[in-house]
Amino acid sequence: MAGAKEIRSKIASIKSTQKITSAMEKVAVSKMRRAQMRMAASRPYAERIRQVIGHLANANPEYRHPFMIDREVKRVGYVVVSSDRGLCGGLNTNLFKALVKDMAVNRENGVEIDLCVVGSKGAAFFRNFGGNVVAAISHLGEEPSINDLIGSVKVMLDAYLEGRIDRLSVVSNKFINTMTQQPTVEQLIPLVATADQELKHHWDYLYEPDAKELLDGLMVRYVESQVYQSVVENNAAEQAARMIAMKNATDNAGDLISDLQLIYNKARQAAITQEISEIVGGAAAV
Amino acid sequence: MAMTFHCDIVSAEGEIFSGQIESVIAHGELGDLGINFGHAPLITSLKPGPITLTKLGGEREVFYISGGFLEVQPNMVKVLADTVQRAGDLDEAAAQDAVKAAEKALNERGADFDYSAAAVRLAEAAAQLRTLQQIRKK
Numbered sequence: 001m002a003g004a005k006e007i008r009s010k011i012a013s014i015k016s017t018q019k020i021t022s023a024m025e026k027v028a029v030s031k032m033r034r035a036q037m038r039m040a041a042s043r044p045y046a047e048r049i050r051q052v053i054g055h056l057a058n059a060n061p062e063y064r065h066p067f068m069i070d071r072e073v074k075r076v077g078y079v080v081v082s083s084d085r086g087l088c089g090g091l092n093t094n095l096f097k098a099l100v101k102d103m104a105v106n107r108e109n110g111v112e113i114d115l116c117v118v119g120s121k122g123a124a125f126f127r128n129f130g131g132n133v134v135a136a137i138s139h140l141g142e143e144p145s146i147n148d149l150i151g152s153v154k155v156m157l158d159a160y161l162e163g164r165i166d167r168l169s170v171v172s173n174k175f176i177n178t179m180t181q182q183p184t185v186e187q188l189i190p191l192v193a194t195a196d197q198e199l200k201h202h203w204d205y206l207y208e209p210d211a212k213e214l215l216d217g218l219m220v221r222y223v224e225s226q227v228y229q230s231v232v233e234n235n236a237a238e239q240a241a242r243m244i245a246m247k248n249a250t251d252n253a254g255d256l257i258s259d260l261q262l263i264y265n266k267a268r269q270a271a272i273t274q275e276i277s278e279i280v281g282g283a284a285a286v
Numbered sequence: 287m288a289m290t291f292h293c294d295i296v297s298a299e300g301e302i303f304s305g306q307i308e309s310v311i312a313h314g315e316l317g318d319l320g321i322n323f324g325h326a327p328l329i330t331s332l333k334p335g336p337i338t339l340t341k342l343g344g345e346r347e348v349f350y351i352s353g354g355f356l357e358v359q360p361n362m363v364k365v366l367a368d369t370v371q372r373a374g375d376l377d378e379a380a381a382q383d384a385v386k387a388a389e390k391a392l393n394e395r396g397a398d399f400d401y402s403a404a405a406v407r408l409a410e411a412a413a414q415l416r417t418l419q420q421i422r423k424k
Contacts (some may be wrong), residue, residue: 044301048294048364052329052357059327146298205357208316208330216332218355221366225298 004271007264018253024087025246030180031142032239038143039175039229039236046229053222056215057193061115061204063211066161067189067219075112077134077165079154079188081172081230082122083238084138089245091173091181091238092121092206098183099171100129116156118149118231134159144231146160146224154229157220160189172230173237179244180235188226189219289323290342292362295349297370302349303339310363311338312356313413316408328358334413336373336420337365340397347375350417373421376414384411 057068080099082092103113115131117123120138135152142270159165168189207214293310295303311320313335337349347394354367388408392401 042298043295043302044296045298045366048296049355049366052355054358055327055357056329058350115388203327206320206326206328206330208314208328212333214315214329214355218329221355 021249028243035236065215073166073168076167077114081234082119088242090239096181172234175237178240215261295365297367302370308340334410336417381414
């Protein structure tokens with residue numbers, strides 16, 4: 001009975017793996033639903049503030065906030081939003097690929113790079129890959145709170161205000177639907193004007209109270225909300241990716257089991273046939 | 287018929303209102319402001335207080351917001367609020383208690399007293415009461 005025992009123990013081990021992956025899938029489904037709800041709740045705010053900022057970048061204010069001035073780019077900052085845990089398919093890998101591509105373009109132009117990493121997978125990646133990580137935060141949990149993020153984001157904002165970096169981008173996965181997550185690199189500051197150019201003439205807002213005070217508050221709120229939204233969205237994308245990855249793993253385990261079962265049955269049958277023919281042969285000899 | 291324009295009210299917790307309105311009255315940093323169709327572009331920060339919308343057909347709706355920003359474009363208004371509540375959902379008794387508690391805290395301050403935090407709490411609770419009075423007036 002060649003290897004029948006090995007095959008049986010292999011089947012048992014794959015079955016227990018399958019149990020784990022299917023449990024993880026179910027957990028991911030319920031977590032994804034919650035993460036999606038959280039994402040949907042804060043999305044309108046992030047979108048609206050983005051629109052306001054887009055308008056503002058189109059305006060011609062008498063006070064120009066540092067975030068509104070394009071400087072010559074010598075050093076760029078990235079806020080990289082990754083997941084804390086693995087086993088979520090190619091989610092983080094795809095993100096890092098997109099980021100490394102973007103970084104390579106900057107390196108060619110002699111631009112240096114600072115990184116602010118959210119999530120332990122990102123930290124682990126840059127430990128191996130190399131890169132100037134100036135701030136890192138991980139283990140934000142299922143419900144990331146804005147207060148936890150502010151610290152590390154502030155490092156980057158301060159760096160921008162002091163002129164150490166000249167551009168800040170957010171790198172994160174966009175949740176398109178449960179099947180698709182899109183890694184994106186989005187420029188946060190200096191502000192990007194919205195595409196709609198109906199208001200071409202010179203115009204400016206009335207500011208109450210004065211422009212400086214108001215814009216300072218608004219800009220901080222803007223950056224916070226964008227980073228928070230990226231983190232929440234990345235969380236939903238992570239759960240979705242894990243759900244798909246675990247579903248595939250469960251399906252593959254099922255295929256593997258049925259293949260192995262077939263081999264095992266064949267081996268068992270061959271062994272029985274052999275035994276019978278040996279007995280028959282033995283009886284004939286007697 | 288009055289000219290209408292689009293208004294969005296969003297808070298960090300979700301979208302509260304989106305639709306065509308005739309006018310909006312908000313509690314701005316430098317005082318109350320009323321906005322009708324064709325207002326000049328404006329950005330202001332908002333203090334805790336009521337926001338009154340006059341919807342298409344003259345129906346009014348009052349919201350309470352705890353601060354945020356207001357942007358006016360010629361044909362739309364956006365309110366980016368910290369938190370929003372429909373005025374009807376406010377709890378008057380709780381607001382009154384909060385006012386009393388905050389006033390008491392302000393009067394008998396201890397050693398580790400955070401004045402600005404207490405002042406903010408008082409302002410918010412007072413603004414909630416003001417919102418309630420406003421919907422009752424109608």
